[in-house]
Each structure stands twice: as C-alpha cells, then as structure tokens.
Amino acid sequence: MIRKLKTNWLSIALAVVVIVSLVLSGIIWTNPFQYERPRKEVLSNQAQQMTTQSMGDLYLPTTVVKTNKNNKQEMLYSQKENLVLQLQKTIKHWQLGHASVVKTNNSDVYLGYLRQANSITLTYPDEVAGSTFNQTFSQSIDSDRVKQVNHIVIPLNGRHEIYLLSDHHYGVYRVRISKGDVTKLWKVGKQAQRVPVDHKIVNGQAVMVYLRSFSLPVLSYQVNRQKIDNLSTNLLGTSRRTNIATHHYDNKTTYTDGTNRRLVYHQQNGTINYENDISKDNVDSTSQLPSHFYNVLVKAGMPLDNIRYDGESSHGRVLTYRTYAGGSPIINENGYGGAKMQATTGGIERYWMSLYTIQVPLPTEEQNVKLAATSTVLNELHANSHFKDLHGIRVGYLWKTSNSQVVKLVPTYFVRYRGNWVDYTEFIK
Amino acid sequence: MNFKRIQWIFLVAFLIFDIVVISTLLVQNRFTISNGSYNQQTMIIKEMHGDAISCGPLSNRQQTGYYLSGSRSSDNGQLEQQVSRLRNQDCRFNDDELTSELNTPVKINPRHPAKRLDRMVANPRLIALGSDYQYSPSLSDKNVVIYSQRVANRSLFTNEGQIRFRLNANHEVTGYTQTYLENVKTLRPQETVISQQHAVAWLYKHNLIPNNSQVRWAKLAYTKLLATNNHNQAVYLPTWVVEIKTKNSGTVQRIRVNAFNSTVLKGTPANVNTDDKTN
Numbered sequence: 184m185i186r187k188l189k190t191n192w193l194s195i196a197l198a199v200v201v202i203v204s205l206v207l208s209g210i211i212w213t214n215p216f217q218y219e220r221p222r223k224e225v226l227s228n229q230a231q232q233m234t235t236q237s238m239g240d241l242y243l244p245t246t247v248v249k250t251n252k253n254n255k256q257e258m259l260y261s262q263k264e265n266l267v268l269q270l271q272k273t274i275k276h277w278q279l280g281h282a283s284v285v286k287t288n289n290s291d292v293y294l295g296y297l298r299q300a301n302s303i304t305l306t307y308p309d310e311v312a313g314s315t316f317n318q319t320f321s322q323s324i325d326s327d328r329v330k331q332v333n334h335i336v337i338p339l340n341g342r343h344e345i346y347l348l349s350d351h352h353y354g355v356y357r358v359r360i361s362k363g364d365v366t367k368l369w370k371v372g373k374q375a376q377r378v379p380v381d382h383k384i385v386n387g388q389a390v391m392v393y394l395r396s397f398s399l400p401v402l403s404y405q406v407n408r409q410k411i412d413n414l415s416t417n418l419l420g421t422s423r424r425t426n427i428a429t430h431h432y433d434n435k436t437t438y439t440d441g442t443n444r445r446l447v448y449h450q451q452n453g454t455i456n457y458e459n460d461i462s463k464d465n466v467d468s469t470s471q472l473p474s475h476f477y478n479v480l481v482k483a484g485m486p487l488d489n490i491r492y493d494g495e496s497s498h499g500r501v502l503t504y505r506t507y508a509g510g511s512p513i514i515n516e517n518g519y520g521g522a523k524m525q526a527t528t529g530g531i532e533r534y535w536m537s538l539y540t541i542q543v544p545l546p547t548e549e550q551n552v553k554l555a556a557t558s559t560v561l562n563e564l565h566a567n568s569h570f571k572d573l574h575g576i577r578v579g580y581l582w583k584t585s586n587s588q589v590v591k592l593v594p595t596y597f598v599r600y601r602g603n604w605v606d607y608t609e610f611i612k
Numbered sequence: 613m614n615f616k617r618i619q620w621i622f623l624v625a626f627l628i629f630d631i632v633v634i635s636t637l638l639v640q641n642r643f644t645i646s647n648g649s650y651n652q653q654t655m656i657i658k659e660m661h662g663d664a665i666s667c668g669p670l671s672n673r674q675q676t677g678y679y680l681s682g683s684r685s686s687d688n689g690q691l692e693q694q695v696s697r698l699r700n701q702d703c704r705f706n707d708d709e710l711t712s713e714l715n716t717p718v719k720i721n722p723r724h725p726a727k728r729l730d731r732m733v734a735n736p737r738l739i740a741l742g743s744d745y746q747y748s749p750s751l752s753d754k755n756v757v758i759y760s761q762r763v764a765n766r767s768l769f770t771n772e773g774q775i776r777f778r779l780n781a782n783h784e785v786t787g788y789t790q791t792y793l794e795n796v797k798t799l800r801p802q803e804t805v806i807s808q809q810h811a812v813a814w815l816y817k818h819n820l821i822p823n824n825s826q827v828r829w830a831k832l833a834y835t836k837l838l839a840t841n842n843h844n845q846a847v848y849l850p851t852w853v854v855e856i857k858t859k860n861s862g863t864v865q866r867i868r869v870n871a872f873n874s875t876v877l878k879g880t881p882a883n884v885n886t887d888d889k890t891n
Contacts, residue, residue, distance in 0.1 A: 544799035546681035
C-alpha cells in the first residue's frame with residue numbers, strides 16, 4: 184500500500200491540487216460577491232470618514248415623553264439640549280440582558296405599559312427591527328424574539344429593566360438591565376419645555392396626541408443645492424465605469440451608464456428618480472435594507488446630521504427618510520431634505536431624492552406658531568368629506584421657500600392622505 | 613516529453629493557481645476586518661510620521677457643540693454701554709471696536725502673561741465684560757496677548773470677540789482693543805463633533821498638511837461660518853483650528869475644519885440673504 188503510494192505520489196498530489204482548485208473556482212463562481220463586496224465596503228468606509236453619523240444615528244428614536252407618577256405624559260422639547268442624544272449615550276453604556284415576552288395582542292395592556300407611571304419613553308417615527316435597535320444603542324438583545332420596536336419605555340423607579348414595545352400585535356417585551364444606572368436619567372430634560380400629551384390606539388397604532396394647544400418656533404435654514412452632476416456621478420459612477428450618457432427631454436434629463444442603472448432628473452423641482460435592476464438574486468433581504476440604504480445615502484453625499492429614518496411600508500421594502508428639526512420631521516410634497524428608497528423582492532431598486540437639503544440653521548425673528556390640541560384639529564377636519572380617508576396625524580414642519588438660499592420651516596399638523604403626509608389646512612379650506 | 617514531466621508541469625501550475633486564489637481570499641478577509649474608521653485613523657497618524665510630519669498626541673474624545681448666532685456689539689450695544697465705567701485709560705468706541713490706551717503701562721511676565729492679566733481682565737473698572745473672556749496662549753505671540761470670548765463653554769476664535777493687548781519691547785501692556793459678540797443664541801440642539809484625531813487625519817488624507825512639517829496645535833473653537841443680513845447676525849459653529857508650521861521655510865498656516873461635517877472652511881464667510889421674497 185505504502186509502496187503504491189510512493190510510486191504514484193506525483194499523480195496523487197496532482198489530483199489533490201486539481202480538486203482544491205476546482206473547489207476554489209466553485210467558491211468564486213457561486214459567490215462572486217466575495218470578490219465585489221470588500222471593494223464596496225472600502226468605498227463606503229471612505230465616505231463614512233466624511234460624516235460623523237453612523238448607521239445607528241440614522242435610525243434614532245425622535246420623540247421623548249416623560250410620564251409622571253400620576254400617569255400624566257409630557258413631551259420633552261428643547262432648543263438647546265439634545266435629549267435623544269443624551270439618552271442614547273447613557274443607554275450605550277448599559278448592558279442589556281435577557282429579553283422576555285410580557286404580553287401580546289392586548290391593546291389595553293399595551294397602552295398601560297406605554298403610559299407607565301414614572302418613566303421616560305423614547306418613540307421611533309415608525310417601527311424598526313430589533314437588530315437596528317441593537318446597532319443604535321450598542322446592545323445585543325435577541326432580535327429573533329424582539330422583531331420590531333416602536334417605543335422604548337424606561338421606568339425611573341430603580342427597577343433594573345426596560346420595556347420594548349412593538350405596535351405590531353401589541354407586543355410588550357421586558358429586557359433586564361444587567362449593568363447600568365437608571366438614576367442618571369432623572370435629570371434628563373430638567374430644563375426642557377414640556378407639552379402635555381397622551382397616547383391612543385388609532386387604526387392599530389399607538390398615536391401621540393397633544394392635549395392642549397402649544398406653540399413651536401418657526402425655524403430658518405440655509406438651503407444646500409447639490410449639483411446634479413455630483414449626485415448622478417455619486418449614484419451611477421464606480422471606479423471602473425465612468426462613461427455616463429445623458430439625454431435631455433422636456434425638462435427631464437436621463438442619465439445612463441450602459442448598465443441597468445438609470446437616473447431621471449426633473450429640472451423643474453430639482454428631484455431625481457433612480458432605478459436599478461439588480462436582479463432577483465442580488466437584492467438585499469429585508470433585514471439588510473436599513474444598512475444598505477444608509478450606505479447609499481452616504482454615497483449619494485447627503486448631509487446626514489439632521490436626517491432620520493421616518494417610516495417603512497410594503498413590509499419593510501420601502502423606507503422613508505426625512506430631515507428633522509427640533510424633534511419634528513420636515514415634510515414637503517417634493518421630498519426636499521429627504522429620500523424614499525425601495526428594493527423590491529423582484530430585484531429592482533428605486534430611490535426618490537432631491538437636490539435640496541438643509542444643514543445650517545439661521546437666526547430668525549419669526550414669532551412662534553400656536554398649534555391647537557389634536558382633538559380640536561380632528562374636530563375641524565370632521566366636516567370634510569375626505570375625513571374617512573385620513574389616516575394618522577402628526578406635527579411636523581412645512582417647507583416654505585423664502586428665497587433661493589433660505590427656507591422657512593413652519594410647524595403645523597399633517598394628516599396622512601392616500602399614503603402622503605399633507606398639511607391639514609388643505610382639508611379645512 | 614514524457615508523461616511524468618507533463619504531470620510535474622501540471623502540478624506546479626495548479627499549485628501556483630491555488631496559492632494565488634487562497635491568498636487573495638485571505639487578504640480580502642483581513643481587509644474587511646481591519647478597516648474600521650478608528651483603525652484607519654491610527655494608521656493614518658502612523659503614516660504621517662513616515663512623511664516627517666510631527667504632532668503631539670491627538671485625542672479621540674467625542675465632544676459636542678452647537679450652531680450659534682450672534683452679532684458684533686455695535687453703537688449702544690453691550691460693550692459701548694460699559695465704557696463709561698472704565699478707569700485709568702483713554703478709550704473710544706469706533707467701528708464696533710473699543711480701543712484703549714492705558715495711563716500707566718502694566719508690566720507682565722512674557723512667559724506667563726495671564727498671571728497679571730487675569731487679574732486685570734477680572735476687574736470691571738479696567739476691562740469691560742472681562743469675565744466673558746479667557747487667555748488664548750495659542751493665538752498670542754510676543755507682541756500681542758489675546759483673550760478670547762467664551763461662548764457655549766468654548767473659545768471664539770474670530771476677531772468679533774477678542775481682547776488684544778499690545779506689548780512694547782519692555783514686556784509692558786500699553787493698551788488694547790476689544791470686540792464683543794452679543795445676543796448669542798443656540799440655533800440647533802447639541803450635536804457630536806468629529807474628534808481631534810479625526811480632524812488632523814482628515815487634513816493629512818486630503819494633502820493639506822505638507823511633508824516635513826509640524827502640527828503645532830489643533831483646538832476646538834467657535835468660528836464664523838456665514839454672515840446674514842438679518843440684523844447683522846452671523847452663524848458660528850465648532851471648528852477644529854489647526855496650526856501647521858513648515859520646518860524648512862518656517863511658514864505658519866492655520867486651517868479651519870468644520871467639526872460637524874469635516875470640510876475645510878476657506879476664505880471669508882459667505883453672506884446669506886435672509887429676506888423673504890414670497891411676502
């Protein structure tokens with residue numbers, strides 16, 4: 184046997200290396216991404232150098248509510264302190280342990296936990312995945328158990344636990360704080376302004392309502408207009424292929440680079456539509472989309488410091504991002520200052536963006552705007568024939584162009600009509 | 613050619629192929645693991661030493677800052693209102709600036725000017741609004757000692773909030789000029805800014821630090837981003853101000869890096885027209 188091996192060792196060694204090479208070729212063949220990925224990763228990291236915002240900062244909660252010992256809730260709001268940032272920094276230093284289900288499918292119990300006495304609640308504009316929560320707060324809770332999070336409720340009475348609430352099926356999850364000091368949160372928002380609020384379940388979602396009229400400042404920002412050439416190169420250009428063909432037609436310019444990618448620029452309102460057929464096999468899974476879209480926004484050159492995730496639709500295949508000012512979203516029919524991104528399971532990616540973003544706040548002498556209580560607004564809307572088509576109500580800022588350099592942001596209520604957020608005054612004319 | 617030789621050739625060829633493919637796969641994996649931005653920065657700092665760029669230890673601490681607005685104190689402003697309280701000096705307020713000649717020069721220690729001047733600045737009969745200013749050693753030299761106004765717990769590195777003490781050859785303060793930024797307001801809640809290390813690494817990566825030079829200091833201070841026509845208010849933001857000295861020629865330059873989004877701020881701040889054209 185050994186002699187046989189000795190005489191034929193050359194053939195055996197040859198057979199071994201051939202088999203190894205076949206296996207390696209197989210690896211590269213079946214998974215070409217291993218070759219593509221690292222290059223992509225390096226690129227996005229270079230872009231990240233430009234921004235201080237990590238992916239977790241894009242998917243931050245946006246509202247902070249404090250509940251007192253009599254279950255009365257107040258939204259905290261500050262022009263100076265960044266309450267969400269303070270809370271994020273504190274929670275990042277905690278070590279969260281085991282997560283367990285407390286209750287599901289009971290809206291009364293759910294509201295009870297949301298209105299828990301003596302607590303601070305952080306609320307996302309829309310649900311995020313448990314894994315995204317982990318990323319934002321540097322935690323590693325079981326994201327298979329806690330699939331979605333809408334609210335983070337932190338009891339302030341020294342119990343070493345927090346509650347993660349998911350509007351979907353009214354899921355309440357208890358998470359142990361194995362290391363961390365809740366008492367540090369007592370002083371959060373001491374100097375902040377307070378607006379009385381409450382939570383109600385409307386169409387299966389916990390909605391925050393304002394109990395009394397309150398006032399918010401009008402804000403002013405400098406408008407950045409990104410050059411379409413930069414944006415199209417950022418989205419279409421790669422290190423290897425830079426030949427971008429343009430085609431003008433009727434106030435529209437189409438940019439193509441000879442692949443499946445296409446970008447249409449609408450000159451009139453400064454918006455773009457981007458479409459890329461990346462085929463069914465290459466499209467990211469729903470859980471990968473939040474980080475994939477973050478990388479796209481960085482690559483597109485969006486200033487991310489005021490931009491937040493604002494909502495999802497189509498079972499997490501469409502994500503919306505908006506600029507936030509003073510804790511509220513900026514809403515505009517052309518999507519200025521934000522982006523909407525879609526990746527269909529069929530393998531088509533679509534982005535809706537605009538050239539206009541805001542970054543630098545400007546001093547303004549405008550008077551504060553007084554907003555009515557949510558119930559008053561709903562009563563006013565009741566008379567409208569479209570009332571039954573209105574879903575959801577929220578406070579945000581309306582984008583009002585002052586001149587080519589400056590935008591004025593005016594606070595108002597928005598209602599959801601046919602999938603879009605519309606200024607409520609449109610319905611009470 | 614016999615069969616054995618052919619076998620040999622094939623063995624060698626396949627062996628080379630295998631080694632090349634395996635090594636590229638391994639190298640790529642190693643790269644993905646090690647390119648976190650923190651590691652990249654420390655690597656860049658090491659590279660800088662290779663290019664004969666020296667700098668002191670750089671901090672990686674995360675700090676925060678605001679967008680602020682304010683206007684230069686002008687006629688009948690806070691600064692001019694204080695002038696009548698000043699004693700032992702000849703002063704006048706002109707072009708939004710207070711210029712003063714001291715009746716008796718004040719002798720200072722050129723190495724530690726703050727020892728004597730801190731007492732003077734704290735005295736409201738000698739310096740107006742002095743408690744709002746702090747000694748800035750990095751901006752001062754042997755002819756001028758500079759005190760910078762403090763806004764939002766940081767120094768203001770612009771000529772809109774400074775006291776400049778003039779020194780004569782005998783290390784005596786003979787007079788000073790003073791400006792003041794008033795009506796300082798926060799425009800946006802606190803945000804994190806890039807670290808000192810990030811700022812210097814970024815400058816090096818963009819070829820803004822010449823070879824064979826010294827990074828003398830990098831300070832986080834407020835500087836002017838833009839001016840507006842809204843009551844002459846300007847917008848200020850946290851900036852990494854980096855001073856670089858070229859070793860051969862001895863030229864000194866200061867570069868400002870926007871600490872919110874790491875871009876270099878060049879030239880004079882832009883003017884923004886805030887008039888509402890829609891009304």
